[in-house]
Every structure is written in structure tokens, then in C-alpha cells.
Amino acid sequence: MYYPIALNIERKKIVIVGGGMIATQKLRTLQGYGAYVTLISPTITDEAKTLLQALDGVWHERNFEKDDVNDAFIVFVATNNKEVNEAVSAAVNAQQLILRADDVSQGNMLNQAVVRRGALSIAVCTDGASPSLTRKLKQRLEEQFPASYDAYVSFLAQARQHILANVPRDKSRALLGRLVDEELEQYVAQGELQRAWATVHKWLDEANV
Numbered sequence: 551m552y553y554p555i556a557l558n559i560e561r562k563k564i565v566i567v568g569g570g571m572i573a574t575q576k577l578r579t580l581q582g583y584g585a586y587v588t589l590i591s592p593t594i595t596d597e598a599k600t601l602l603q604a605l606d607g608v609w610h611e612r613n614f615e616k617d618d619v620n621d622a623f624i625v626f627v628a629t630n631n632k633e634v635n636e637a638v639s640a641a642v643n644a645q646q647l648i649l650r651a652d653d654v655s656q657g658n659m660l661n662q663a664v665v666r667r668g669a670l671s672i673a674v675c676t677d678g679a680s681p682s683l684t685r686k687l688k689q690r691l692e693e694q695f696p697a698s699y700d701a702y703v704s705f706l707a708q709a710r711q712h713i714l715a716n717v718p719r720d721k722s723r724a725l726l727g728r729l730v731d732e733e734l735e736q737y738v739a740q741g742e743l744q745r746a747w748a749t750v751h752k753w754l755d756e757a758n759v
């Protein structure tokens with residue numbers, strides 16, 4: 551069983567070995583997280599080149615060498631040559647995270663499918679049992695949680711900070727729970743932020759704070 555966590559990879563070194571379809575797909579998942587990405591491969595797809603540029607990443611246009619994984623936080627192994635993939639496995643230490651695209655069981659991590667709405671991320675994983683099922687569930691979640699959730703989660707974060715800063719501890723807990731409210735969700739979804747804030751302030755008044 552894989553242990554699900556949320557990683558902060560800002561300024562962490564990520565190494566991708568290979569520049570084909572799988573490497574390209576991994577580069578898509580890395581966009582926006584602030585990692586330092588290095589790709590090692592004699593060839594690279596056009597899309598991977600563009601995605602790497604967007605990350606301010608570096609492409610080493612050559613075959614893998616064992617020192618390439620030094621200091622890497624995560625290593626994605628995505629060449630079409632089993633011997634090379636095995637050499638990458640041999641070069642990492644037990645504390646590094648490694649994903650082997652050719653044989654997931656030879657690594658210690660995998661990518662979950664993620665529906666992201668601002669600070670909210672909903673991740674799906676079957677421990678490799680069925681990536682197709684994962685994709686299907688992700689599509690369902692995308693429908694269930696519309697794009698407006700981005701603004702809603704951001705509103706909740708601000709309202710939570712407002713309550714924590716202005717309400718004594720004995721009363722804040724109940725108010726924080728109350729924030730998760732269908733009416734507020736609707737107001738924010740409809741762009742009526744003022745109404746949403748007015749409701750929060752009404753609750754604060756009712757609680758005498």
C-alpha cells in the first residue's frame with residue numbers, strides 16, 4: 551500500500567531520465583510547483599521542451615550518467631531501455647523518491663490523479679491497480695467540483711483567517727465549522743462575494759464578537 555501525502559517540492563531538485571511520451575506527461579504534472587527540474591535524454595519531444603522551459607528547467611542532451619541523480623528529491627525514470635532504467639535505480643539511495651515507468655514495483659512512489667481547485671486538491675489513487683479507473687473517477691470529481699471551487703476555497707481561507715484574528719478561541723471553533731455552508735458556496739460561485747462576507751459578519755454579530 552502506498553502512503554498518500556502532499557509534498558512541497560518548491561526549490562527541490564527533480565530529475566527526469568528520458569525525454570519521450572512518459573517524461574512529457576510527468577513534466578505536465580510538475581507545472582506550477584516551483585521545483586528545479588533537470589531532464590537527461592539524448593532526445594526530447596517538442597512539448598517536453600516547451601514544458602521544461604516553462605519550469606526554467608535544464609535539458610542535458612545526452613545519455614544518463616550515475617551522478618545525475620545526486621541530491622535529487624524525486625527521480626522519474628522514463629527511458630525505453632530497461633538496462634538504463636536499472637542503472638538509474640542502482641544510482642539512487644534508499645532515501646530518494648523514485649518512480650520507474652517501466653516497472654512501478656521497482657520504485658517507491660507513483661503519481662496520483664489530481665483535481666485541483668486553488669488550494670483544494672482531490673487526489674485519486676488505486677496503488678497501480680487500475681489507472682483507467684483512476685482517470686474515470688477524476689473525471690467524475692471534475693464535474694462534481696466546478697471551477698468556482700477555486701474562489702470558494704480562497705474565500706474560506708480568508709474568512710478563516712478573519713475569524714482566527716478577531717474571535718476568541720472559545721467561540722471561533724463553532725464559527726469556523728459554520729463557514730462550510732451551502733449558501734456561502736452559492737454566493738461565491740455566483741461572484742457575490744460581498745453577500746458572502748455580509749453573511750460572515752452577521753454570524754460574528756450574532757455570536758457577539
Ligand SMILES: C[C@@]1(CC(=O)O)c2cc3[nH]c(cc4nc(cc5[nH]c(cc(n2)[C@H]1CCC(=O)O)[C@@](C)(CC(=O)O)[C@@H]5CCC(=O)O)C(CC(=O)O)=C4CCC(=O)O)c(CCC(=O)O)c3CC(=O)O
Nearest residue numbers: 654660661662663674675676677678679680681682684685
Ligand atoms: C502506477 C502508476 C505510476 C505512475 O505514477 O506513473 C501508473 C502506471 C501505469 N499507467 C498505465 C496506463 C495508463 N495510465 C493512465 C493515466 C494515468 N496514470 C496515472 C498514474 C499512474 N499510472 C500510477 C498509478 C495511479 C493509480 O493507481 O491510480 C495518472 C493517475 C496520473 C499520472 O500519470 O500523472 C494518470 C491519470 C489520468 C489523468 O490524470 O487524467 C491511463 C489512462 C489515460 O491516459 O487515459 C492509462 C492507459 C489505460 C490503462 O492502462 O489503464 C500503465 C500501463 C501502460 C502499458 O503498459 O500500456 C502503467 C504501468 C503499470 O500499470 O505497470
Ligand SMILES: NC(=O)C1=CN([C@@H]2O[C@H](COP(=O)(O)OP(=O)(O)OC[C@H]3O[C@@H](n4cnc5c(N)ncnc54)[C@H](O)[C@@H]3O)[C@@H](O)[C@H]2O)C=CC1
Nearest residue numbers: 568569570571572590591593613614628629630634651652
Ligand atoms: N508510453 C506508455 O504508454 C507507457 C510506457 N511505459 C514505460 O515507460 C517507458 C518510456 O515510455 P515512453 O516515454 O513512451 O518512451 P519513448 O520512446 O517515447 O521515450 C524514451 C526516451 O528515453 C530516452 N533515452 C533512451 N536512452 C536513454 C539514456 N541512456 N539516457 C537518457 N535517456 C534515454 C530516449 O531518447 C527517449 O527520449 C517505456 O519503455 C515503458 O517501459 C510505461 C507505461 C506506459
